[in-house]
Amino acid sequence: MILNVKLLEYSLSSLWRRKEKNIALIIVYALVIATLGSVLLLTHALKTEAVTTLTAAPEIVVQRTQGGRHELIPVTYAETIAGFPGVGKVTPRVWGYYYDSLIKANLTLVGVEGYHEQLELLEGRFPQAADECVIGAGVAEAFGPQIGDLLVLEDSSKRRSEFRVTGIFRAASNLLTNDLVVLQEAALRDFFAMPAELATDLTVQVYNPREVSTIAKKIAYFLPDSRPITREELLHTYDSLFNWRSGMMLAVFISALMAFLILAWDRATGISAEEKREIGILKALGWETSHVLGAKLREALLISLTAFIVGLLLAWLHVFVLGAPLLMPLLKGWSVLFPTFDLTRVVDLYQLAVLGCVTIIPYLACTLIPAWKAASSDPDDVMRG
Amino acid sequence: MKRSVVCLTILLTGAVLLVSLLLSAHLHDQRHLAGWQDKRDLVSVLAITDLSLSSEARYTRHVTQADLFSAFQDFPASFEHFPTGSMIPPRPAGYSGRVLFESSQQVRP
Structure with missing residues (x-):
């Protein structure tokens, strides 16, 4: 009908x-x-x-907390964690923020160590010297530099630091790299005046995915001031956030x-x-x-x-x-x-x-x-x- | 032309357009599996843990890495400061501390 x-x-x-x-x-x-x-x-x-x-994110990120807040973590923690059975490589990470007071932009500065293969989503190449950097498309758009230009930042003691831009992340990766400035780890450590025995946090490789939560519990038990964040928790966070x-x-x-x-x-x-x-x-x-x-x-x-x-x-x-x-x-x-x-x-x-x-x-x-x-x-x- | 023909044509055109958009999205996703892999390579090399969405505060830029004292970030019970803080609430992961009170009357074994 x-x-x-x-x-x-x-x-x-x-x-x-x-x-x-x-x-x-x-x-x-x-x-x-x-x-x-x-x-x-x-x-x-x-x-x-x-x-x-983010399924390719580190299996576990370990932070150190003090007074309920994130603090720099001693690199010696990496040796303790690497000693647990089932744990692969434990890598100290150096990263932090930099605020530009003129255009009021927050940049995320990330340190990478060693040589990296060319990435599809990177136009140019990874930094291979202490005075080189790679920037996100958002940074390039906001400040207008191109590959070969100099990025000038003031370090923690207000000294002028210059980094040659060797690459810009392609716009397709904007959701991951928009505000990034990637430097060599040693250069970033020097820039932040971070002592060699400390790092921002540690990434932990775990061979067997089933052992991740057990190893996270072990880390929290043996290093009580640490905060292990597993990849599962990370994915769950975004799953519930959106x-x-x-x-x-x-x-x-x-x-x-x-x-x-x-x-x-x-x-x-x-x-x-x-x-x-x-x-x-x-x-x-x-x-x-x-x-x-x-x-x-x-x-x-x-x-x-x-x-x-x-x-x-x-x-x-x-x-x-x-x-x-x-x-x-x-x-x-x-x-x-x-x-x-x-x-x-x-x-x-x-x-x-x-x-x-x-x-x-x-x-x-x-x-x-x-x-x-x-x-x-x-x-x-x-x-x- | 009859109203019913016009109406059914418009409805059908809209429905076909909608279904073709949904199908094209599905096919586009299937064709661009390599694109996902490129992004995963980037995440793996840089050990990225969060999306670069809102960069106004560290607890909205690095949602999974931030500590719990979000608003003004410096003292407990402070008011929310950044607009996105009300859209992106703190997600405490990796904390295992507990608060426990015991009665003074309780006899310890």
């Missing part, structure tokens, strides 16, 4: 009679779905990016959902006198309650499906074509260096199905319940109002 062309024509005529109201309704409905859809697409894309790329049910996007999601509920509530409580009269006439002409409900269901489905498709297309355009300009300020805050995204176009069909359920079904219910109330009343009463 729903697909009967004549009845479809009738439903469309009925919608067309109140075209201003219905067009406005579709626009609001589509915008609500576009907002919810944008949140889902963006969080899922960021989550996929994080959990896919989960649409919790974390960063919940506020947006709830706001949009509330707007939709107000819209649905308005539909549920406010069937117009004209609509009531129409239902009364149909009943008087011999339509049964089920026929009236069928007609109303068709109208509601036409509005819902149109709004759902338009909303999702808008969400796609917003997130994957325009780079989510309306949601990015939530993540950007006061950051000066913020990556321009080329988000991987990944979509979770389950999430889209949930979005359909939480928007279409309540709307159908809110349309059908008042129509059913009107349709089950006496036609004469309904027409008289």
